[in-house]
Amino acid sequence: MNVVFLDRDGVINEFPGNGLYVTTVKGFRFLPRALEALKLLTDAGYNIFVVSNQAGVGKGVYSRQKLDQITAHMMKGVKAAGACINEVFYCTCKSSDGCNCRKPRVGNIVKALASLEKGIDDARHAYFVGDTEIDIKAGKNAGCKTVFVLSGREDRTYMKRWDVKPDFIREDLYDAATLIINEDSSCSRDRRGGAHQSR
Numbered sequence: 001m002n003v004v005f006l007d008r009d010g011v012i013n014e015f016p017g018n019g020l021y022v023t024t025v026k027g028f029r030f031l032p033r034a035l036e037a038l039k040l041l042t043d044a045g046y047n048i049f050v051v052s053n054q055a056g057v058g059k060g061v062y063s064r065q066k067l068d069q070i071t072a073h074m075m076k077g078v079k080a081a082g083a084c085i086n087e088v089f090y091c092t093c094k095s096s097d098g099c100n101c102r103k104p105r106v107g108n109i110v111k112a113l114a115s116l117e118k119g120i121d122d123a124r125h126a127y128f129v130g131d132t133e134i135d136i137k138a139g140k141n142a143g144c145k146t147v148f149v150l151s152g153r154e155d156r157t158y159m160k161r162w163d164v165k166p167d168f169i170r171e172d173l174y175d176a177a178t179l180i181i182n183e184d185s186s187c188s189r190d191r192r193g194g195a196h197q198s199r
């Protein structure tokens with residue numbers, strides 16, 4: 001089962017700035033090489049899920065309808081690039097709501113896995129790619145391998161203050177995609193090698 005979970009802002013599209021949200025279709029701009037990265041993962045057979053906190057909806061900064069328009073715009077761009085995102089899972093709750101879907105909690109990861117008829121135990125074969133400590137914590141809480149990308153909100157200086165450490169650090173989603181594909185193919189080579197030795 002090849003699954004990749006992606007944060008949205010700062011990973012797929014430009015980070016809107018601290019305390020800011022992408023509130024319009026116009027404000028959603030794909031990062032350089034993000035679409036190529038999604039195409040690479042799609043062609044390599046990955047199930048791709050977006051797991052994103054969008055508390056601006058819960059706070060009334062923008063509407064769910066606006067968010068849905070932004071998502072439709074993103075999906076159209078992804079499709080036009082020959083790539084495919086299985087599904088997008090948002091948490092639109094405020095941090096004070098105590099929901100189980102707001103990262104670093106894993107509610108949306110569980111939902112995504114359930115859509116593939118998989119459970120949380122299967123997350124250990126999956127990757128979580130994000131641009132913040134919250135993403136890396138969410139990935140770790142689920143048991144995923146984690147990739148911190150430097151294309152968004154936080155950088156290596158931020159990372160020094162984190163409670164968690166990512167498994168990998170890469171410049172952007174393209175480099176993360178290449179890493180994931182290479183890791184998984186060397187992993188399956190190792191497994192094949194192991195089977196030969198045991199005979």
Ligand SMILES: [Mg+2]
Nearest residue numbers: 007009010131
């Ligand atoms: Mg982000």
